[in-house]
Amino acid sequence: MGYALAVDFATAAANAAAMTRIAICAPARPITRDLAGAVTGLAASATPEAELSFHPQCFGEQGHFAGDDATRLAALLDCANDPGFDAVWIARGGYGSNRIAAAAIAGMGGAARDKIYLGYSDGGYLLAALYGAGIGRPAHGPMPVDLGKSGGEAAIGRALEYMCGRAVADVCEPSLTTLPAVAFNLTTLAMLAGTPLMPDLAGHVVMVEEVAEHLYAIDRLFFTLMPHLTDIAGLRLGRVSAVPENDRPFGATAEDIARDWCRRGGVPYLGRADIGHDAANRVVPFGLASPPPAP
């Protein structure tokens, strides 16, 4: 079939295993077979107990997307509803999982409820929908596409260690406590707010990160989001990277903006979070981390 480096999808699910079997699909944009091969090779050497199955849909293309809505939805349900997999790993963000998230939740059966779902950025739409529906163990964390970043091997290693259940100290976000937590791209969470996919975040520590947005747009996103966060435990700001130059300085930093909107919303600002659109991005299990992260 031409993607020899990826484990064959149909047979992987049938394997007996003490392995952690990880199904990978692309609810938004596609990845290349070369990337899938490189991630598979890295996993084979670094985390041999992880067995990766890249769904062929990962490599599909239709306009912006990794296949049309029906194709992406079907692949996601293939992965989620197969009892042979322990985790569903989102290949890449980029935009699109919001278009299929509601239908995905509606199509998930019993086998979907016992899995880790790992991703971030646009993948946050799916994590939010899963968390709101009480399905599985959604977690914010690195994706296969991150291998292409500087330090990407460490990011992939972190994701694999998390999915394999290793409570390694530097895998999870270090501020996690006994409070439930979530983590999102700021745009993703602001766009979710007020839609049926928005989970109840009362009592949660909410971490947000952003990339490639002007500071005025970040201010605007907090304006939209904050009315939906008034009952959270507090907000943490991840990294805000690749802010474009505007024609004039905004006059406040991203952290100033976060503090200002927390003050306006009556929400405690708890400081920074070790998440971002970069290879240092840590894992944030949604809800209460179980087992609790290592100190």
Next chain:
Amino acid sequence: MGYALAVDFATAAANAAAMTRIAICAPARPITRDLAGAVTGLAASATPEAELSFHPQCFGEQGHFAGDDATRLAALLDCANDPGFDAVWIARGGYGSNRIAAAAIAGMGGAARDKIYLGYSDGGYLLAALYGAGIGRPAHGPMPVDLGKSGGEAAIGRALEYMCGRAVADVCEPSLTTLPAVAFNLTTLAMLAGTPLMPDLAGHVVMVEEVAEHLYAIDRLFFTLMPHLTDIAGLRLGRVSAVPENDRPFGATAEDIARDWCRRGGVPYLGRADIGHDAANRVVPFGLASPPPAP
């Protein structure tokens, strides 16, 4: 004071008049004194019954904004609460009126209730808040800053004719009917959705336009907005201009996207609207146009 071409703010409000007295302030970003002078000059020759008073705050600067929140709010309230003015004209968009809109509504007295409020783009946050609070006659339409665009003189003329109460055929958006209508920048309306500033749009024709957004972002904005529009009379799409090139084609046009989200939301798609971030942008009085637009 150095802005001799603009009518002096303090004395203009005291004039007796058969004039239409228009106060101009900048709830978001500033304009220049040169622009104010040029708009005043154009009004003097084209619409002599319009008397323009540029609030000095229009020329203020603090970082991104035309002065800090308190300064912009005070200027807006100066204009709105002065019984000597018939209309408040928003000088320019750019981002910022959302930060002061709730406080502005709270600070508006009786004299604010009898005025036209004209603007668009970021000004939509203020128009939405006014409309939701039942204050004055908010309308989407050209702003002073539009004079700098190709065809800008016609845009300014359209705004002035509207504020002077001339029911000229080409001033108002041509699809206006006996149904109440509103018009917004798509980003502005999506960012308003789910906030306390969002007005009740049940039964309205909702027109949206966009500028300088990727098609995937436009799709995402409709995802966020549509749950808040399920009871509207229908949606019209204005012009979608200056769409940036993406690294691959999205695979659908802006109108395809609007139709798709209307279908998903069960909302009638009513066709195009003659609004946009350009000098041809027509006036859309919020609610029922009164008097009805000329045929």
